[in-house]
Amino acid sequence: MTGQTEKMTGARALIECLYREGVDTIFGYPGGALLPIYDEIYGSKIRHVLVRHEQAAAHAAEGYARATGKTGVCIATSGPGATNLVTGIANAYMDSIPIVAFTGQVPSSMIGNDAFQEANITGITMPITKHNYLIQDAKELPRIIREAFHIASTGRPGPVLVDLPKDITTEEIDFYYPDRVELRGYNPTYHGNIQQIKKAASMIKDSKNPVIYAGGGVISSDAAAELRKFAEKVQAPVTTTLTGMGGFPGDHPLFMGMPGMHGSKYANYAIQESDLLIAVGVRFDDRVTGKLKSFATNAKVIHIDIDPAEISKNVKVDVPIVGDAKWILSHLVKYAERSQSEDWLKKIGHWKEQYPLHYIEPETGDGIKPQYIIRKINEICKDAIIVTDVGQHQMWAAQFFQYREPRTFISSGGLGTMGYGFPASIGAKVGRPEKVVISISGDGSFQMNSQELATAVQANVPVIITIFNNGYLGMVRQWQELFFDKRYSQTCIQNSVDFVKLAEAYGALGIRAIRKDEVQPAIEQAIASGRPTVIDFVIEGEENVSPMVPAGAAINEILDLERKG
Amino acid sequence: MRHTLSVMVENKHGVLTRVAGMFSRRGYNIDSLTVGVTEDPTISRMTIVVRGDDEVLEQVTKQLNKLIDVIRVTDLKSEETVERELALFKVNSDVSNRSEIMQIADIFRARIIDVAPRSLIIEVTGDEAKINAIEQLLRPFGIREMVRTGKIALRRGTKNVSS
Numbered sequence: 001m002t003g004q005t006e007k008m009t010g011a012r013a014l015i016e017c018l019y020r021e022g023v024d025t026i027f028g029y030p031g032g033a034l035l036p037i038y039d040e041i042y043g044s045k046i047r048h049v050l051v052r053h054e055q056a057a058a059h060a061a062e063g064y065a066r067a068t069g070k071t072g073v074c075i076a077t078s079g080p081g082a083t084n085l086v087t088g089i090a091n092a093y094m095d096s097i098p099i100v101a102f103t104g105q106v107p108s109s110m111i112g113n114d115a116f117q118e119a120n121i122t123g124i125t126m127p128i129t130k131h132n133y134l135i136q137d138a139k140e141l142p143r144i145i146r147e148a149f150h151i152a153s154t155g156r157p158g159p160v161l162v163d164l165p166k167d168i169t170t171e172e173i174d175f176y177y178p179d180r181v182e183l184r185g186y187n188p189t190y191h192g193n194i195q196q197i198k199k200a201a202s203m204i205k206d207s208k209n210p211v212i213y214a215g216g217g218v219i220s221s222d223a224a225a226e227l228r229k230f231a232e233k234v235q236a237p238v239t240t241t242l243t244g245m246g247g248f249p250g251d252h253p254l255f256m257g258m259p260g261m262h263g264s265k266y267a268n269y270a271i272q273e274s275d276l277l278i279a280v281g282v283r284f285d286d287r288v289t290g291k292l293k294s295f296a297t298n299a300k301v302i303h304i305d306i307d308p309a310e311i312s313k314n315v316k317v318d319v320p321i322v323g324d325a326k327w328i329l330s331h332l333v334k335y336a337e338r339s340q341s342e343d344w345l346k347k348i349g350h351w352k353e354q355y356p357l358h359y360i361e362p363e364t365g366d367g368i369k370p371q372y373i374i375r376k377i378n379e380i381c382k383d384a385i386i387v388t389d390v391g392q393h394q395m396w397a398a399q400f401f402q403y404r405e406p407r408t409f410i411s412s413g414g415l416g417t418m419g420y421g422f423p424a425s426i427g428a429k430v431g432r433p434e435k436v437v438i439s440i441s442g443d444g445s446f447q448m449n450s451q452e453l454a455t456a457v458q459a460n461v462p463v464i465i466t467i468f469n470n471g472y473l474g475m476v477r478q479w480q481e482l483f484f485d486k487r488y489s490q491t492c493i494q495n496s497v498d499f500v501k502l503a504e505a506y507g508a509l510g511i512r513a514i515r516k517d518e519v520q521p522a523i524e525q526a527i528a529s530g531r532p533t534v535i536d537f538v539i540e541g542e543e544n545v546s547p548m549v550p551a552g553a554a555i556n557e558i559l560d561l562e563r564k565g
Numbered sequence: 566m567r568h569t570l571s572v573m574v575e576n577k578h579g580v581l582t583r584v585a586g587m588f589s590r591r592g593y594n595i596d597s598l599t600v601g602v603t604e605d606p607t608i609s610r611m612t613i614v615v616r617g618d619d620e621v622l623e624q625v626t627k628q629l630n631k632l633i634d635v636i637r638v639t640d641l642k643s644e645e646t647v648e649r650e651l652a653l654f655k656v657n658s659d660v661s662n663r664s665e666i667m668q669i670a671d672i673f674r675a676r677i678i679d680v681a682p683r684s685l686i687i688e689v690t691g692d693e694a695k696i697n698a699i700e701q702l703l704r705p706f707g708i709r710e711m712v713r714t715g716k717i718a719l720r721r722g723t724k725n726v727s728s
Contacts (some may be wrong), residue, residue: 126583127590134579151633185575185636309627312620405590 005174009139010164011036014102014247015044015176015186017145019334023073025049025064025430027057031077032117033104034333036169049309049430049459051288052451054081054100056423058088059449062101063427066334066410067385067435069222070098071153072427078106079117082163083124087417089159090106090128094414095243098157100148101125107167108136130158138171140491145179150181155188156307189307192323193332193560200278200302200319201335207276208340209298210236213259213288216243216413217281217305217325224248225407226329227280233333235341236278237348239267241288242246242398244281245409250402257357260288262395263550266351267553274299274338281305281325284314285414292418294554304328357399360564366515370468370539376519377438378468383525384436385410385428387463389421389445392474397440419448425463426456436464436527443469444493457530464526465534470541503534512536567596568622569641569648569718572611577601581596584611593617593625595648605653612717641718648718650697651661651688652677655696657707658685666706673699674723 003112008016014037023320025047030038041048051057054076061072072092080101089284092099106115122134122345131151133144138268148160162563204210218227218240224247231238238248257264257272271277277299282288289295292314303310303317304325311320321328359371370393376382378401386401388394389409394411403409410428412420425439446467456463468474469493480488503510509531513522519537526533546561574580581600588595603610615625619692629638638699641648658666659682666685670677675689689699693716700711 064586122579123582126579126586136578183633187635309624309631311627315623 005176007172008175009036009169009237010141010171011040011169012172013141013173014164014169015040015046016143016175017142017144017177018046018073020147021149022070026073026075027051027060027064027427028075029054029057029077029081030254031081031104033078033106033166034075037075037102037104037164041558047430049426049461050513051423053449053457054084055087055419055557056426056449056452056455057419058085058099058101059420059423060427061101062088062097063387063424064094064431065097065099065427066424066433067407067428067437069407070431071149073102073325074098074099075102077104077117077520078121079119081117082121083118086124086128086537087415089125089161091412091417091420092159093128093562094132095412096220097158098152099154099159101159103161103163104145104360105134105163105165108404109167111165115189125161127162128159130156130160130161132452134163134519135165135168137516138168138173141173146178147181147183151183152160154185160277170366173398179196181518189308189322190306190324190327192304192321192328194331196319196321196438197328198335199368200321200332201337203276203300203302203319204234204236204339205337206340207420208280209270209275209344210234210268210339211274211276211299212236212238212278212280213241213271213282214238214244214247214280215241215282216514218244218247219406220327221281221306222406223281223326223329224327226333228337230329230333230441234336234339235345236339237270237345239271241282241285245398245411246403246406249404251404256352258398259529260285260290261551262399262545263555264357264399265355266348267271267560268549269351270301270348270560271296272554272556277301279303279305280329281555283310289314290549290553290555290557325444329542341534358562359543360562361542363564366517366518368513368516368537368539370396370470370537370543371400372516372520373466373468373537375438378402378521380520380523381436381438384408384438385425385432387421387425387437387439389439389441390416391417391442391445392470392543392545393440393442393445395475395478396468406538417447418543420445422465423447423455425484426452426459426461429461429463430459439463439465441465442474443467443471443497443499444473446499447497450502452536453503453532454507457507460531463548464523464528467534467536468538468539469499469536470543471495475545476545477542478561481542482550497532499536509533510536513539514538566618567614567616569614569643569716570613570626570644571627571639571718572613572629573603573636574609574611575636576607576609577634580634581611583634584613584629587628587632588615588625591624591628593621598715599626599715599717600707611670612715614716641720645721646718647721648692648716649690650693650696651690652700652711652715652717654689654700654708655685655704655710656685656687656703657709658684663704666703669699669702675699678681
């Protein structure tokens with residue numbers, strides 16, 4: 001393909017590489033070490049979204065990747081610019097999201113001298129990237145960038161960082177973009193072992209109480225349709241983890257909601273009484289399993305995952321099938337037959353009636369319950385992309401919204417990064433402009449990256465930020481209430497900010513809703529405005545996320561914490 | 566339980582840090598680690614002695630394989646492997662006991678590689694047990710300093726570790 005070469009600088013070559021990788025948007029912030037690159041961005045065909053803090057660039061790249069399925073790209077300068085990306089990179093690593101982060105670096109000759117704005121970012125990010133590179137020879141730049149995109153997006157996806165010393169970006173090279181990537185140490189398995197698949201099929205056929213436990217791997221391998229076909233054929237109920245939301249239709253009769261700490265009671269009971277757990281693209285996270293020793297003790301475990309290191313990491317697996325979830329499910333469905341689940345599905349049906357996810361509407365007054373807002377959003381714009389921050393609102397968003405399609409729920413799962421949601425929603429909206437994108441946030445989380453209002457306004461990205469404003473760092477407050485005798489140490493943040501004025505100060509639309517009857521008009525006004533909008537929902541202060549499995553307990557030891565009034 | 570892993574890696578800067586960092590981050594214990602280039606100059610071989618049960622070994626192997634720069638990991642079973650370690654001992658010694666120490670060195674086919682009025686340096690190669698044994702015998706004279714390379718290993722016979 002690329003027979004002839006062309007002379008160009010490293011910075012120009014970087015842009016050429018991005019074109020060839022199909023990158024149309026990058027999220028970034030300029031700086032001294034990046035000047036040659038930003039000079040090339042100026043006038044290029046690539047859309048650059050200028051954030052106000054580099055952390056937001058990493059989160060936005062991730063939100064973009066999650067919403068589109070493409071690899072997200074962010075760029076930050078050397079030193080503090082690079083270190084500000086770290087939280088976003090760690091977040092992408094924990095949730096296996098493909099992003100490529102470019103960082104400026106001081107000139108090669110100054111590396112190691114504690115130069116101005118120097119940080120050893122490859123050293124810092126080694127444990128939180130799938131792989132990273134410091135380019136030491138400008139000639140290697142195209143090959144390295146080719147490899148970076150390949151590594152980020154294949155196998156178990158993840159973040160890759162490329163550190164670009166300034167002299168590398170000004171040096172002239174003969175540009176040549178390799179057709180193929182040759183990495184002898186990297187060769188992910190896509191095709192599952194057919195013998196293992198047949199073994200799994202025969203176990204499913206004999207199973208009376210099967211449960212499908214599906215996670216983020218279903219989303220990243222684009223396997224939602226295959227999962228649905230499989231679940232329907234074998235008639236097994238499905239629970240999806242936080243990162244797996246949307247991997248199975250939320251309104252499907254076989255759907256049981258989320259498992260684990262704030263999962264539905266019936267999902268947890270089903271796992272505990274299951275005789276066969278079919279795990280797909282999950283990693284048996286502690287928020288799902290609770291006390292490991294008591295987790296699904298009656299169940300044989302089939303584990304489908306692309307990462308062999310996840311097999312038997314936390315829970316002993318009887319039938320591992322390593323490979324791509326989409327490929328494996330599409331083959332498994334051919335061999336699988338209906339399980340013996342008639343009575344089991346009836347039992348789960350009873351549990352669903354007996355222990356529904358619910359909350360108690362206030363008997364008097366017209367205050368707003370947070371769950372009510374989520375249900376309203378679900379009614380008004382069921383096709384929206386929901387992006388959450390971290391805390392109580394995140395759990396309510398997972399519990400009370402029905403995600404019908406993959407890539408419609410975007411949340412910080414593994415790392416639990418407050419401040420993630422709003423910048424990630426900017427990335428999602430940039431990637432999917434035709435979608436209504438709603439950031440569900442708390443008054444705590446939103447303030448961790450509220451400066452990005454400037455980004456949304458300047459780049460004209462009309463996301464809707466809903467602040468579930470309870471005046472507390474609500475999840476921590478809930479734990480203090482339950483386990484620390486209501487000693488609310490440093491979790492009360494009441495009356496700190498007027499979010500409507502804050503929105504207006506940035507040139508965004510600000511709406512406040514205090515009464516229940518204001519919820520729907522606020523959402524409708526925000527959608528109709530076509531502008532970045534902040535809705536300050538003033539909600540009940542001490543509402544709890546319910547149900548809840550206390551830390552360290554078995555997942556069937558699940559408590560009701562709903563609050564009256 | 567101790568295992569000897571032969572790990573073929575890309576001969577690039579930073580690879581040792583990636584491997585060592587993975588061990589420390591995941592809480593695995595390294596007893597020894599040696600690294601050097603192989604017959605192919607683009608590949609280095611790390612010989613890592615790691616402590617842990619079979620489950621730990623399985624995780625270590627998988628986590629090593631996840632590193633992009635790791636090409637192949639082989640668990641070397643001691644019965645089909647030759648293992649060697651090199652050690653240098655600087656031992657207190659003067660005319661009164663020099664010949665006694667040299668006799669010990671002879672028994673172990675060790676070599677005296679430096680002689681000073683009050684000390685000797687002894688070089689010895691062998692498996693771990695042999696080096697432990699000579700260390701025990703030299704200790705009464707006073708070991709001023711010692712250094713061990715850590716274990717290196719190859720599979721016996723024509724078959725390569727990497728095949």
